Amino acid sequence: MSTKSDDLAAESTVDVIAPRPRLLINNEYVDAKSRKTFATYNPATGRLVADVAEAGPADVDLAVAAARQAYESGHWGRASPAERGMFLRRFAALIEANVDHLAHLETLDSGMTIHTARGMIAGSIDTLLHFAGAASAIHGMTPQSGANALHYSLREPVGVVGSIVPWNAPITNAIWKLGPALAAGNTIILKPAELTPLTALRLGELLLEADMPPGVVNILPGYGIGAGDSLANHRGIDKVSFTGSTEVGKSILRASAGDLKHVSLELGGKTPLVVFADADLASAVSTAVAAFTTLSGQICTAGSRLLVQRGIYDEFVDRLAAKVESLVVGDPLGDSTDVGPLVSSGQRDRVVSYLASGRETGAITVAGGDAIPGNGYFVAPTVFTGVKNTMRVAREEIFGPVVSVIPFDDDNDAVALANDTPYGLAASLWTQNLSRAHRITRQLKSGTVWVNTWGGLDPTMPFGGYKQSGIGREFGLDWYYAYTENKAVYVSL
Ligand code: NAD
Numbered sequence: 249m250s251t252k253s254d255d256l257a258a259e260s261t262v263d264v265i266a267p268r269p270r271l272l273i274n275n276e277y278v279d280a281k282s283r284k285t286f287a288t289y290n291p292a293t294g295r296l297v298a299d300v301a302e303a304g305p306a307d308v309d310l311a312v313a314a315a316r317q318a319y320e321s322g323h324w325g326r327a328s329p330a331e332r333g334m335f336l337r338r339f340a341a342l343i344e345a346n347v348d349h350l351a352h353l354e355t356l357d358s359g360m361t362i363h364t365a366r367g368m369i370a371g372s373i374d375t376l377l378h379f380a381g382a383a384s385a386i387h388g389m390t391p392q393s394g395a396n397a398l399h400y401s402l403r404e405p406v407g408v409v410g411s412i413v414p415w416n417a418p419i420t421n422a423i424w425k426l427g428p429a430l431a432a433g434n435t436i437i438l439k440p441a442e443l444t445p446l447t448a449l450r451l452g453e454l455l456l457e458a459d460m461p462p463g464v465v466n467i468l469p470g471y472g473i474g475a476g477d478s479l480a481n482h483r484g485i486d487k488v489s490f491t492g493s494t495e496v497g498k499s500i501l502r503a504s505a506g507d508l509k510h511v512s513l514e515l516g517g518k519t520p521l522v523v524f525a526d527a528d529l530a531s532a533v534s535t536a537v538a539a540f541t542t543l544s545g546q547i548c549t550a551g552s553r554l555l556v557q558r559g560i561y562d563e564f565v566d567r568l569a570a571k572v573e574s575l576v577v578g579d580p581l582g583d584s585t586d587v588g589p590l591v592s593s594g595q596r597d598r599v600v601s602y603l604a605s606g607r608e609t610g611a612i613t614v615a616g617g618d619a620i621p622g623n624g625y626f627v628a629p630t631v632f633t634g635v636k637n638t639m640r641v642a643r644e645e646i647f648g649p650v651v652s653v654i655p656f657d658d659d660n661d662a663v664a665l666a667n668d669t670p671y672g673l674a675a676s677l678w679t680q681n682l683s684r685a686h687r688i689t690r691q692l693k694s695g696t697v698w699v700n701t702w703g704g705l706d707p708t709m710p711f712g713g714y715k716q717s718g719i720g721r722e723f724g725l726d727w728y729y730a731y732t733e734n735k736a737v738y739v740s741l
Contacts, residue, residue: 267353267450269300271307272467274314275456281306286471288445291359291589292580294623300445303470305478308437311466312484315408315435318463324435327461329384332431336380338458340373346454350447352581354419357446359589359625360543361580365419371705372423378707379427379727386432386728388735398739403732405433406510407486410479412472412500413448414492415441415591416546416647421491422448426465427707428722429489432731437466437485439476441492443591445469472496483507489730490514491548493645494671494716501719512720512730514548515713516645517673520666521551521702522656522688525559527678528700533567536651539676539702541575541587541629545649546595548717549674551702553642554653555665561655565614565633568653572615572629589625590648596625599648606632606641611652637668645671659684663691672714676702695721 269285270277284302289295303311318324327335343350351365360368388401411425418440429436440448452467468475476496480488480503487510490500494515504511521539523532539551556564580588590596600619607613616630627648635642635652642652656662666675674696679685689697695713698704705711710724720730 267446267453269298269446269449269469271301271303271311271469272449272452272465273307273311273463274317274466275460275462277452280304280470281310286442286469288357288443289592290356291591292624294593294625297356298446300449300469303439303468303475305474307468307470308475308478308482309484311437311468312408312410312482314463314466315437316484318461319405319408319435322463323461324433324464327433329386329431329433332433333380333383335458335460336376336383336427336430339455339460340376340380342454342457343369343376343451344373346450350419350450353450354447355580355588357444358415358418359580359591360417361582361585361588363583364543364588368417368420372419375423375707376427379431382428382727383431383433386732396741398737398741400737400739402735402737403432403728404735406731406733407434408484409434409436409487409489409731410439410482410485411436411489412439412476412479412492413441415443416543416548418444418447419451422451424491424722425489426451428727428731430464432728434487434731435464437468437479439468439470439479442469442471477503480504481506485509487511487731489722497718510730512712512722513718514711514722515673515716515718516671517548517550517713517717518553518643518645518669518671519549519551519674519676520553520555520669521676522555522662522666522678523557523560523564524662524677524679524681524684525557526680527560528680529560529564529567531700532678533564533571535676535678535702536568537571537575537629540651541572541649542703544587544590544627545599545629546591546647547703549696549703550647551676552646552651553637553666553669554651555656555662556653557662558655558657561653565631565653569615569631572631575629577620577626577628587629587649590627591625593625595647596627599627599646599650602641602644602646602648602650603627603630606635606639606650606652609639609641611635611639611641616649637665643669659688663688667691667693670716673712673717674698
């Protein structure tokens, strides 16, 4: 594994591309009422990138009032689906025109590699265009209701949505909230994660450039306690759409009980990759590596449990370790870098504590195994063998470049291991036996199943979790239900 965490390229360009690091409320960038700010750092160097206004309860009140006004009586509340679609198209075109700056800023703020940032922005544009079209597809229904009656249903926006997102893929997370909520006619308050506020603020500038009516999208950088919990508890919000950890998701659900807000939760995962002896090994090995190292393993669907059939186990582990050792870990702005840093020193330390836990409970390190010294927050991609599915490294979401390889004997064993987790976000199966693939797909308690692939998502397909990986789905047809109310109308003729 080659590492180059020193002498990183081009970070000073942030002066040129940093957005206004303030709160976006009612189409104006403003300081927090408290005048407080917080710092955001470049994970590759540990250096300050920007001081950003820190939203608190008073700012949440203002943003909710602006969003309510825009929804109830502003232009947005009266906009036709076609107008909403055109607005989303203008926004998508502006993102495309600014892709270089956005990708650079995303890398500086989150540490993701620049090529990953570009790929995720391209995916976000596709998602926005999908929802731009979908805005005109929202409709109710009219059943047969007899000669003297007319019964029909109306699909209406939920109203004011509070969207709270994590730091792992800031632009993607923001677009996944903005796209469906705006397509359905809602207004939004978006709270980016405190570790990565910058690209959401830049998206705010592009929304203004796209002629967004005042108050339709308000952006409140800030902490979970202060901004996030104020949103989750606010009586002026009709729905909270949350993406983040299962632990915080539970607190969002508790907060919603006060006024029975609608809630969608996209939470954590412990995705198994299940590799049968008949799989295409070269493809399975390289995908397994990508599945736990993309975004340095900071993905809700990261393939952090690698279940391998016993007959190919030794060969698979050898090939996996060799491939992991060949990865380039370092400057995320470098074109040849495979793995960037973790998002923060805290996240690095958390991952390192899982590495210690793995070793202490009997796991064997066959690649990586430690943090990489230097100012950046790098951890060497790590492969553990000798792992039992009961160990912490196999049960808890590490959110770092760490994979546990566990052998299995047959189909039943594979399914039992794959399902033996509190999570149920995604799973990936590797076999050339079509019947086995479909049979096992049905047995997996998982919101997404990939067969001979991993990681790809499509906004026309549902995405969300079984068990403690979430409540609801935000894509496919389900977004429609997640961001609209369904009103029944009975008319006597
Ligand atoms: P987190 O739960 O700590 O924080 C997520 C967001 O919630 C942040 O904006 C944070 O400020 C806010 N927050 C924290 N405490 C809050 C509170 N009490 N009330 C309201 N808001 C609060 O998660 P994270 O560490 O930022 O992100 C990693 C987690 O996100 C992982 O568990 C990962 O699996 C999950 N995730 C899930 C998906 C998905 O679609 N299922 C996608 C990406 C990440």
